[in-house]
Structures are given as C-alpha cells and as structure tokens.
Amino acid sequence: MKFSLFICIILSLALAANAFNINSGNNFVGYWGQNSAAPGGRPYQTELGTYCTDNTYDVLIVSFLINFFSGENIIGTNIPAPTLNFANMCGGTYPGYSQLLQCPNIGSGAATCQSKGKIVLLSLGGAVGNYGFTSSAQATQFAKTIWNMFLGGSDSTYPRPFGSVQLDGIDLDLEGGPKEYYDVFVNTLKIQYFAGASKRYYIHAAPQCVYPDAMVGPWTGSALSTGKLDFISIQFYNNWCGLASGSQFNYNTWSQWISANSPGTKIMTARPTTASSTTTPATTSSTSTTRPSTTTTTTTRTSTTTTTTTAPATTSSTTSTTVKPTTTTTTTAPATTSSTTSSTTVKPTTTTTTTTPATTSSTTVKPTTTTTTGPSTTTSATTSSSTTSPNTLVFTQSVTSQWGSNPPTSQISGQVKNNGATTISNPKFSSPQNAIINGMWGLSQDANGYWVLPSWANTLAPGQGVEFGYAINSATPATFNRVA
Incomplete structure (x- = not known):
C-alpha cells in the first residue's frame, strides 16, 4: 500500500530545473x-x-x-x-x-x-x-x-x-x-x-x-x-x-x-x-x-x-x-x-x-483509536487500534479520516502481524462488522465469509505482517477474531 495523504518535505537548492531524463538515474x-x-x-x-x-x-x-x-x-x-x-x-x-x-x-x-x-x-x-x-x-x-x-x-x-x-x-x-x-x-x-x-x-x-x-x-x-x-x-x-x-x-x-x-x-x-x-x-x-x-x-x-x-x-x-x-x-x-x-x-x-x-x-478528524485485546474485548482510546488474535497475530488499525454522520464513514488503515515465535499459515478471521465494511484491500473473503490473507502472503514468519485497509460505516474500526 502506498503512503497516502502525508507530507514529504525536501529542502532543495534554488537550481534551474533540468529536463527529465529517464536514463539519468537521478530522478525524484x-x-x-x-x-x-x-x-x-x-x-x-x-x-x-x-x-x-x-x-x-x-x-x-x-x-x-x-x-x-x-x-x-x-x-x-x-x-x-x-x-x-x-x-x-x-x-x-x-x-x-x-x-x-x-x-x-x-x-x-x-x-x-x-x-x-x-x-x-x-x-x-x-x-x-x-x-x-x-x-x-x-x-x-x-x-x-x-x-x-x-x-x-x-x-x-x-x-x-x-x-x-x-x-x-x-x-x-x-x-x-x-x-x-x-x-x-x-x-x-x-x-x-x-x-x-x-x-x-x-x-x-x-x-x-x-x-x-x-x-x-x-x-x-x-x-x-x-x-x-x-x-x-x-x-x-x-x-x-x-x-x-x-x-x-x-x-x-x-x-x-x-x-x-x-x-x-x-x-x-x-x-x-x-x-x-x-x-x-x-x-x-x-x-x-x-x-x-x-x-x-x-x-x-x-x-x-x-x-x-x-x-x-x-x-x-x-x-x-x-x-x-x-x-x-x-x-x-x-x-x-x-x-x-x-x-x-x-x-x-x-x-x-x-x-x-x-x-x-472531506472532513478530517484526528485519528481515533480502539484497542482490542483478545477475541471479545474492546475498549476505546484515542489514536490507533490493535487486536490480538488470539496470542501471536496482532491487528493494528487507525482511523485515518472520517466524513458524513449518523454514522460517519471512516477510512481505516491497518496491519496484521505475527508477533509470535513460530510461523503461521493460512489464518482466518471473522468480523461482526462484515455488513458495514466496504472496499477492503489487502485481505479477502473466502466462500464462508471469513477474512484471509492474500495468496502471495498467506504464511507469516515471526515478525512479518500484511497491510490492509477499508472503509466502514462506523466511527471506529472493525473487530477481527481468529477462527482458524
């Protein structure tokens, strides 16, 4: 996923611009x-x-x-x-x-x-x-x-x-x-x-x-x-x-x-x-x-x-x-x-x-945060969200922008990461918010409606993670619970 809607500041010298040359190896x-x-x-x-x-x-x-x-x-x-x-x-x-x-x-x-x-x-x-x-x-x-x-x-x-x-x-x-x-x-x-x-x-x-x-x-x-x-x-x-x-x-x-x-x-x-x-x-x-x-x-x-x-x-x-x-x-x-x-x-x-x-x-809000530990506990805080599922796969999610009301639509950016000591293959996750999740990328649903990792990264070694994102008709991120 690309890093969107943030700033890169480059302090440059006031030099005359050169024509773009794809072969120069010095392009920005x-x-x-x-x-x-x-x-x-x-x-x-x-x-x-x-x-x-x-x-x-x-x-x-x-x-x-x-x-x-x-x-x-x-x-x-x-x-x-x-x-x-x-x-x-x-x-x-x-x-x-x-x-x-x-x-x-x-x-x-x-x-x-x-x-x-x-x-x-x-x-x-x-x-x-x-x-x-x-x-x-x-x-x-x-x-x-x-x-x-x-x-x-x-x-x-x-x-x-x-x-x-x-x-x-x-x-x-x-x-x-x-x-x-x-x-x-x-x-x-x-x-x-x-x-x-x-x-x-x-x-x-x-x-x-x-x-x-x-x-x-x-x-x-x-x-x-x-x-x-x-x-x-x-x-x-x-x-x-x-x-x-x-x-x-x-x-x-x-x-x-x-x-x-x-x-x-x-x-x-x-x-x-x-x-x-x-x-x-x-x-x-x-x-x-x-x-x-x-x-x-x-x-x-x-x-x-x-x-x-x-x-x-x-x-x-x-x-x-x-x-x-x-x-x-x-x-x-x-x-x-x-x-x-x-x-x-x-x-x-x-x-x-x-x-x-x-x-x-587009209405911008400061990122809201939810922290979820374990499959069924959710507490609200103020900056990002993480879900442990159950012991070694950790979901971290942030509300990056919101618009509308009653309920608002939130843009979510997240990562699921293997924080354990052993490799995990083909995990599956359920979410009680499936009906209000839209435009998911990075994760996909199988025939039973469970969320799964992409085919090119369905095995996570210790320390490895996969990024995902979606829109949701809610003020807070969805909850994901590991089922397999």
Missing part, C-alpha cells in the same frame, strides 16, 4: 493530489504548479483517478466516464456532468511543470476506488478514454477535465479489484496511441516488493509482463521483503526478471522519508535511489513521519487526512550493483475524500 518523483497533512487537519496541499518552481521534483504524479467506470456516461455515448478525486482541489464539475470534475488549475499547473522540463503523470487506482476490467474490450476502450481525456488524443467527444494540456503518461497504483486485462490496456496505449505520438509518453507502476506483485505482476496477463512499462517504483517497505528485512530483501529477484524479460524498464526502490517542518510546498514521501550499471534504477526509503506545515492562505478550507504508520530502516542496495547514481520516488497510499456534484469535500 512525487505524488500530488491527496492534500498531504499531518495530524491536526490543516490543509497543506497547494496548487500543482507550486511544486515545480525549483529543482526538487523531476516527475509529478497527479493522484487519483479512482473509478475507471462511473455511473454517468460521456455525453452522447454509452461510454462510462471515469471518477477523479483530488481532495481539496477541483471543486466544480465539468459542464453537462454531475460527477466528473473540471480542474483547469491542475491543467495550468501541469503546463507550468512541463515548461520547466518535468513530466506529469496521472495515477490510476489508489487504495479506495472501483477499478479494473472484466474484458479485453473494456480495457481497450478505457485506453482510448485515457488517451483522449488526459493525454495526446483529440477526439472532441471526450471531455478534458484539465483543459488542453497533454499529460506525459500514467501511473498504475493498483491495490485491488480485478487484475486481468491490464496487459491489454498497456499494449493498447503503447502500440495504438503512444507509438505514433509527437512526444514520448510514459507508463509507471508501483508494485509491492513481494514477488510477483498480486496486481502488477509479473505473471501472464499482467501489466509488467508486457515488457512495456517505462519505470517501476517497488515498495521495499511494510513487507517481509523490504529494505529492513536483511537477507530477505529481494531486489535481485526483481532485477533479474527485469534484465531477462523487460530490459527497457527502470527500477526504483521506494522507501518513505521523514517529513519535517518547512514553508516549502510539498506533498508526499520521497525516495532516494541507487542505480546499477545495468539499465535498472533502484530506490531506498527511510522511515516515515509527518509534521506540521502552514498552508498558504489561498488553500481551500476543505481538508482530508490519511496517515498510515510506516516503520522501515535505511539499507543500501545490494552489493552486486556496480555503479551508483541516484534516483528518487515519492508515493502515497490511500484516497480519502468524498465528491459531490458541485464540490469535493
């Missing part, structure tokens, strides 16, 4: 769009263009397009329009539409960034949303929709929420939903649209370090298996294979597959950085990168915290906060990497705003 990537904020609820996100005034960022990723197919069609067609969510930005809807946002300031900000040699991508997915394909035809059509609404297309049937600006490509932040047909989507963009374009367009993705990633691949039919992704930022944190995992750090596994099967794809190894107080505009986490002498790029991340920043007076008063605990430590790239240039990536993990026809609103 930032995710923008989810109103990065520390606890306390003040909006820190400013207009996109303010993050392109110096040499800090090489790539800005606008986050997120959360639904591939919304409930309204593109006018005059039977083609579903997508849903956008940019927290406190973009309050109005596109003329003739009740849900599709119109975001001219994002368009002008993107143009500003491009004029300074940076590239701007649109992130598809996020931790909360409804996305994925059920057929090859759907994937092909969605590629056409993305091309004409946000990239180099000129079909006037399609609305352009950012105006005439042509973004530089897309990011795949895939954290749930159907995983099939992304190969069709990527191939359609690359072959049918990007190949004959007047400028270069890019496709980026952010798989977890667990190999292969459940959504991105590589496996037959995945986006990565096409060999056409330009660069990936592997999340070497919050997993057993991360930078802090010693001998289990599996960079070489990814590097070997890329070298043999997709040599044009650059690798960045992602790690969160520490945010600090500053007046410099900033939005998300950062990554430092070391790049081997092969064509891959690796990135590392330090531990993540968030701190207070003062937003400019022009910032909208609508706020949204999601803070996801991340604890990793810095490790260098494998000793087998020969040359060391550096490259960086920054990334969020959760979308948590609510969009209404004329406004985008």
Whole structure:
C-alpha cells in the first residue's frame, strides 16, 4: 500500500530545473493530489504548479483517478466516464456532468511543470476506488478514454477535465479489484496511441516488493509482463521483503526478471522519508535511489513521519487526512550493483475524500483509536487500534479520516502481524462488522465469509505482517477474531 495523504518535505537548492531524463538515474518523483497533512487537519496541499518552481521534483504524479467506470456516461455515448478525486482541489464539475470534475488549475499547473522540463503523470487506482476490467474490450476502450481525456488524443467527444494540456503518461497504483486485462490496456496505449505520438509518453507502476506483485505482476496477463512499462517504483517497505528485512530483501529477484524479460524498464526502490517542518510546498514521501550499471534504477526509503506545515492562505478550507504508520530502516542496495547514481520516488497510499456534484469535500478528524485485546474485548482510546488474535497475530488499525454522520464513514488503515515465535499459515478471521465494511484491500473473503490473507502472503514468519485497509460505516474500526 502506498503512503497516502502525508507530507514529504525536501529542502532543495534554488537550481534551474533540468529536463527529465529517464536514463539519468537521478530522478525524484512525487505524488500530488491527496492534500498531504499531518495530524491536526490543516490543509497543506497547494496548487500543482507550486511544486515545480525549483529543482526538487523531476516527475509529478497527479493522484487519483479512482473509478475507471462511473455511473454517468460521456455525453452522447454509452461510454462510462471515469471518477477523479483530488481532495481539496477541483471543486466544480465539468459542464453537462454531475460527477466528473473540471480542474483547469491542475491543467495550468501541469503546463507550468512541463515548461520547466518535468513530466506529469496521472495515477490510476489508489487504495479506495472501483477499478479494473472484466474484458479485453473494456480495457481497450478505457485506453482510448485515457488517451483522449488526459493525454495526446483529440477526439472532441471526450471531455478534458484539465483543459488542453497533454499529460506525459500514467501511473498504475493498483491495490485491488480485478487484475486481468491490464496487459491489454498497456499494449493498447503503447502500440495504438503512444507509438505514433509527437512526444514520448510514459507508463509507471508501483508494485509491492513481494514477488510477483498480486496486481502488477509479473505473471501472464499482467501489466509488467508486457515488457512495456517505462519505470517501476517497488515498495521495499511494510513487507517481509523490504529494505529492513536483511537477507530477505529481494531486489535481485526483481532485477533479474527485469534484465531477462523487460530490459527497457527502470527500477526504483521506494522507501518513505521523514517529513519535517518547512514553508516549502510539498506533498508526499520521497525516495532516494541507487542505480546499477545495468539499465535498472533502484530506490531506498527511510522511515516515515509527518509534521506540521502552514498552508498558504489561498488553500481551500476543505481538508482530508490519511496517515498510515510506516516503520522501515535505511539499507543500501545490494552489493552486486556496480555503479551508483541516484534516483528518487515519492508515493502515497490511500484516497480519502468524498465528491459531490458541485464540490469535493472531506472532513478530517484526528485519528481515533480502539484497542482490542483478545477475541471479545474492546475498549476505546484515542489514536490507533490493535487486536490480538488470539496470542501471536496482532491487528493494528487507525482511523485515518472520517466524513458524513449518523454514522460517519471512516477510512481505516491497518496491519496484521505475527508477533509470535513460530510461523503461521493460512489464518482466518471473522468480523461482526462484515455488513458495514466496504472496499477492503489487502485481505479477502473466502466462500464462508471469513477474512484471509492474500495468496502471495498467506504464511507469516515471526515478525512479518500484511497491510490492509477499508472503509466502514462506523466511527471506529472493525473487530477481527481468529477462527482458524
């Protein structure tokens, strides 16, 4: 899961911006769009263009397009329009539409960034949303929709929420939903649209370090298996294979597959950085990168915290906060990497705003906490939540944002971790709140309605954990009890 709605502050020198060069090994990537904020609820996100005034960022990723197919069609067609969510930005809807946002300031900000040699991508997915394909035809059509609404297309049937600006490509932040047909989507963009374009367009993705990633691949039919992704930022944190995992750090596994099967794809190894107080505009986490002498790029991340920043007076008063605990430590790239240039990536993990026809609103609260010890005891406190189930598997959950009332809808970020001394395989959990849990990622339900770990991480060694998240129609997190 990506670390969403928090701040990464980078103090940079006032240098003239250089043009983005994917082969330089010295790139810094930032995710923008989810109103990065520390606890306390003040909006820190400013207009996109303010993050392109110096040499800090090489790539800005606008986050997120959360639904591939919304409930309204593109006018005059039977083609579903997508849903956008940019927290406190973009309050109005596109003329003739009740849900599709119109975001001219994002368009002008993107143009500003491009004029300074940076590239701007649109992130598809996020931790909360409804996305994925059920057929090859759907994937092909969605590629056409993305091309004409946000990239180099000129079909006037399609609305352009950012105006005439042509973004530089897309990011795949895939954290749930159907995983099939992304190969069709990527191939359609690359072959049918990007190949004959007047400028270069890019496709980026952010798989977890667990190999292969459940959504991105590589496996037959995945986006990565096409060999056409330009660069990936592997999340070497919050997993057993991360930078802090010693001998289990599996960079070489990814590097070997890329070298043999997709040599044009650059690798960045992602790690969160520490945010600090500053007046410099900033939005998300950062990554430092070391790049081997092969064509891959690796990135590392330090531990993540968030701190207070003062937003400019022009910032909208609508706020949204999601803070996801991340604890990793810095490790260098494998000793087998020969040359060391550096490259960086920054990334969020959760979308948590609510969009209404004329406004985008989201109410931020300080994280609430519930602590549950044992299968049936629950006590309320004030910051996070943990459930011990029964002795060695521990659930830790935080309410990262809330909106609405009677009851409110809460966005939950959590982790289940093996705190025992022995390996645990295929555990199952029940929850009395199943009926009010929505959009679960990281855990799935079996045929009997029990929550189970993902297939790629269903065995937890001591100290290993799996992250998950969901929305719930309640002010507090759900309770999970181990049944097997």
